[in-house]
Amino acid sequence: MISRISRLLAVTALVSLPLTAAFAQTAAEKQAVVAGYADIAAAAYGDALTTARTLQQAVDALIAKPSDETMKAARAAWIAARPSYQQTEVYRFGNKIVDDWEGKVNAWPLDEGLIDYVDAGSYGDASDENPSRTANIIANPKVKVAGKTVDARKIDAKLLRKLHEAGGVEANVATGYHAIEFLLWGQDLNGTGPGAGNRPWTDYAKDGCTNGHCDRRAQYLKAATDLLVSDLAWMAKQWTKDGKARQGLVKGKPDNGITTILTGMGSLSYGELAGERMKLGLMLHDPEEEHDCFSDNTHNSHYYDVIGIRNVYLGEYARADGSPLKVASLSSIVAKADPALDTEMKAKLEATVAAMTALKQRAETKEAYDQMIGPNNPEGNAVVQAAIDTLTAQTRTLERVVAALKLKPIKVEGSDSLDDPAKVGKK
Amino acid sequence: MAENPSTPARRLTWGLACAGAAILLASAAVAAPSDADFTRLNQSVALAHITPRYARLAEATAKLDQAGQALCQQPDQARLGQARAAYVAGFAAWEGIQHVSFGPVELFFRYQRTAFWPDPRDVLGRQLGQVLAKADPASITPQAFAQGSVSVQGFTALERLLYGDDTLPRLTAKDDAARFRCAMLTAITGNLAAIATDTAAAWGAQGFPAEMARAGQVGSRYMVPTDATLELIKSLHAAIELPIDRKLKRPLGATADKAQPRTMEAWRSGQTLNAIKANLAAAEALYLRDGDPTLDQLLSGPAGRADLAAAIRKQFAAVQQAVARLREPLDKTILKPDQRQAALRVVEQGEKLKRMIAEDLTEALGVPLGFNSLDGD
Numbered sequence: 001m002i003s004r005i006s007r008l009l010a011v012t013a014l015v016s017l018p019l020t021a022a023f024a025q026t027a028a029e030k031q032a033v034v035a036g037y038a039d040i041a042a043a044a045y046g047d048a049l050t051t052a053r054t055l056q057q058a059v060d061a062l063i064a065k066p067s068d069e070t071m072k073a074a075r076a077a078w079i080a081a082r083p084s085y086q087q088t089e090v091y092r093f094g095n096k097i098v099d100d101w102e103g104k105v106n107a108w109p110l111d112e113g114l115i116d117y118v119d120a121g122s123y124g125d126a127s128d129e130n131p132s133r134t135a136n137i138i139a140n141p142k143v144k145v146a147g148k149t150v151d152a153r154k155i156d157a158k159l160l161r162k163l164h165e166a167g168g169v170e171a172n173v174a175t176g177y178h179a180i181e182f183l184l185w186g187q188d189l190n191g192t193g194p195g196a197g198n199r200p201w202t203d204y205a206k207d208g209c210t211n212g213h214c215d216r217r218a219q220y221l222k223a224a225t226d227l228l229v230s231d232l233a234w235m236a237k238q239w240t241k242d243g244k245a246r247q248g249l250v251k252g253k254p255d256n257g258i259t260t261i262l263t264g265m266g267s268l269s270y271g272e273l274a275g276e277r278m279k280l281g282l283m284l285h286d287p288e289e290e291h292d293c294f295s296d297n298t299h300n301s302h303y304y305d306v307i308g309i310r311n312v313y314l315g316e317y318a319r320a321d322g323s324p325l326k327v328a329s330l331s332s333i334v335a336k337a338d339p340a341l342d343t344e345m346k347a348k349l350e351a352t353v354a355a356m357t358a359l360k361q362r363a364e365t366k367e368a369y370d371q372m373i374g375p376n377n378p379e380g381n382a383v384v385q386a387a388i389d390t391l392t393a394q395t396r397t398l399e400r401v402v403a404a405l406k407l408k409p410i411k412v413e414g415s416d417s418l419d420d421p422a423k424v425g426k427k
Numbered sequence: 428m429a430e431n432p433s434t435p436a437r438r439l440t441w442g443l444a445c446a447g448a449a450i451l452l453a454s455a456a457v458a459a460p461s462d463a464d465f466t467r468l469n470q471s472v473a474l475a476h477i478t479p480r481y482a483r484l485a486e487a488t489a490k491l492d493q494a495g496q497a498l499c500q501q502p503d504q505a506r507l508g509q510a511r512a513a514y515v516a517g518f519a520a521w522e523g524i525q526h527v528s529f530g531p532v533e534l535f536f537r538y539q540r541t542a543f544w545p546d547p548r549d550v551l552g553r554q555l556g557q558v559l560a561k562a563d564p565a566s567i568t569p570q571a572f573a574q575g576s577v578s579v580q581g582f583t584a585l586e587r588l589l590y591g592d593d594t595l596p597r598l599t600a601k602d603d604a605a606r607f608r609c610a611m612l613t614a615i616t617g618n619l620a621a622i623a624t625d626t627a628a629a630w631g632a633q634g635f636p637a638e639m640a641r642a643g644q645v646g647s648r649y650m651v652p653t654d655a656t657l658e659l660i661k662s663l664h665a666a667i668e669l670p671i672d673r674k675l676k677r678p679l680g681a682t683a684d685k686a687q688p689r690t691m692e693a694w695r696s697g698q699t700l701n702a703i704k705a706n707l708a709a710a711e712a713l714y715l716r717d718g719d720p721t722l723d724q725l726l727s728g729p730a731g732r733a734d735l736a737a738a739i740r741k742q743f744a745a746v747q748q749a750v751a752r753l754r755e756p757l758d759k760t761i762l763k764p765d766q767r768q769a770a771l772r773v774v775e776q777g778e779k780l781k782r783m784i785a786e787d788l789t790e791a792l793g794v795p796l797g798f799n800s801l802d803g804d
Binding site for chain 2: 109167168169170171266267269270271283284285286288289375376378395398399400402403407408
């Protein structure tokens with residue numbers, strides 16, 4: 001009891017001091033940083049939307065006139081759509097509105113047998129964990145998912161929404177970038193050897209259809225791509241002037257906004273990218289643990305994740321059209337509190353970008369990411385491990401930033417639908 | 428003016444003096460524990476909590492290795508029973524230290540090689556199937572384990588070999604498949620014992636506990652003593668998060684029809700509940716009993732938060748009380764409404780405890796929790 005009263009006194013003493021000009025200035029500066037963070041989000045989600053619309057046109061062209069060229073163009077458009085989106089991933093953790101939505105557009109990894117045909121030998125049958133993993137929506141007008149028979153005669157947005165994460169199984173991914181990726185590339189059957197997925201364009205052919213159900217496959221691709229565009233349009237809107245995501249941040253306490261920025265940076269750096277997406281694959285030497293496993297584009301996904309992390313610290317973003325965006329930076333706030341720490345933070349972010357650049361270059365010139373994580377490849381393994389190490393090191397510095405800015409402990413979760421135990425068990 | 432103690436002037440003076448005392452008190456109470464306090468905590472908790480638990484794991488896995496070898500020399504029901512008992516004991520020792528993922532166990536993927544879990548995508552099932560199908564002796568050598576996939580070489584892989592369908596016939600058949608199966612089984616028990624022996628040695632008094640005591644000195648991996656304390660607090664947090672969030676909440680699902688009991692830990696060997704209890708017992712020991720000072724004492728004393736310390740102790744008791752109502756085999760019992768409710772109650776109480784550690788304890792000690800490896804999903 002005594003301690004509580006003393007604490008109260010101490011706090012009272014603090015707030016009863018006249019607000020100095022410096023103090024007010026800091027709050028205003030933090031507000032500007034939070035607003036700038038929202039500006040980058042608006043630009044990056046806007047770019048993700050623009051590049052997804054280009055993908056949509058390419059997919060429409062593929063479906064209208066299936067050919068080797070239109071297939072290649074659609075794949076190129078998918079790859080071109082990824083950098084903008086990956087740079088938004090730093091907004092996922094900390095912003096509940098993004099985290100709740102994210103599964104629809106970038107869910108990974110997926111049991112692709114839910115969607116289309118797979119190679120029976122390497123893929124295997126239904127597992128304990130996911131009985132729907134071979135449901136094959138494209139081949140079946142009726143599919144059994146999570147114990148229920150679903151009418152799949154018409155493949156449209158409504159059906160895909162219904163089947164996405166059906167039965168509460170996260171691997172039942174029916175929508176998003178990676179579902180589209182699978183429909184454009186097919187399974188990568190090369191294991192940790194060279195080569196990506198090699199789906200023939202004739203999987204969409206009107207005459208001479210390969211692997212059956214080309215019309216339904218086209219319906220699926222169209223529905224999934226249209227959904228991606230509408231989902232991205234929704235999220236881009238949330239970050240515009242009156243958008244919910246922006247308003248929630250700029251109207252809140254400036255310190256909470258700063259905490260949100262750091263939560264996104266740290267959670268993506270460590271638990272998600274270094275851990276779930278990289279270390280896990282490395283220690284399992286498993287090509288299935290590759291983020292963009294059909295297209296072999298993982299190096300770019302990882303690279304643009306770390307660019308996104310750097311963006312929100314430096315307050316700088318290079319738009320998809322090449323134009324620069326510069327906003328008030330978190331870096332300047334940290335520099336004011338502890339100049340050496342800001343220098344350290346910037347050095348750590350650059351070290352990660354450098355390690356990830358090396359990984360990207362290796363992928364572009366020597367071997368794909370799934371080969372790098374293969375067994376008996378110490379050199380490739382080391383390149384991946386180096387990026388994991390720099391991500392881990394930058395997380396430690398981020399923790400020091402949290403301490404230096406005297407922010408409230410960062411809540412380490414909030415990504416689960418089960419977060420409120422009171423809701424659990426209610427149907 | 429009369430010198431009367433009750434005059435307004437005297438009162439005012441008394442009031443001022445009192446306020447002065449309160450301010451002094453306040454500054455003493457909000458002052459965080461000193462570096463020396465943190466250093467004593469770091470070293471004593473390492474020696475009292477971590478070192479003996481790794482020693483126990485090394486002993487238990489050595490016995491498990493003996494039992495595995497005995498089983499494979501002459502597979503029969505009795506020896507299978509002994510191997511399973513040794514497995515249960517070894518796994519219990521692991522569950523008592525599963526919450527510690529920093530230090531020597533981080534090297535060479537020792538942590539994940541000891542037990543690959545959680546595994547929501549059943550990578551183990553797929554990779555174990557591949558290794559058994561190929562039956563290549565070169566795939567189960569110590570060298571191959573050191574460089575190969577972590578999933579097929581620890582407790583979770585061994586559990587499938589000891590508790591799968593037709594375990595005994597698959598070991599006793601006089602064919603290549605049976606011989607390879609047994610070779611793999613003993614390769615895993617030997618691997619577990621070797622990793623545990625190395626890790627326990629690295630946690631000897633002159634090893635990592637000394638490193639933690641050196642935190643903040645030149646050449647230490649920890650810049651300040653609280654960086655080492657943060658490792659302990661993260662371990663405490665993990666000892667609650669692992670059982671509550673990963674082992675209970677996720678398998679329970681948002682609603683009864685979304686429950687996924689197959690994603691629980693150790694259901695094949697019927698050790699799901701024992702593992703949860705072992706984690707929570709470790710959490711309580713780490714908070715309350717192990718160290719001089721313990722985290723509890725640091726909080727009550729130098730940090731001046733006896734109130735919070737008492738609240739955390741009370742919450743530990745509430746969690747234990749809730750857990751006492753659960754029944755093995757958990758993967759089956761939670762499908763019944765009353766046991767599901769009981770499990771949800773554990774989750775509710777456990778999450779409350781977790782928040783007290785993550786938010787209140789860290790704030791009171793001035794050691795923000797930061798980020799943890801379970802952040803991703």
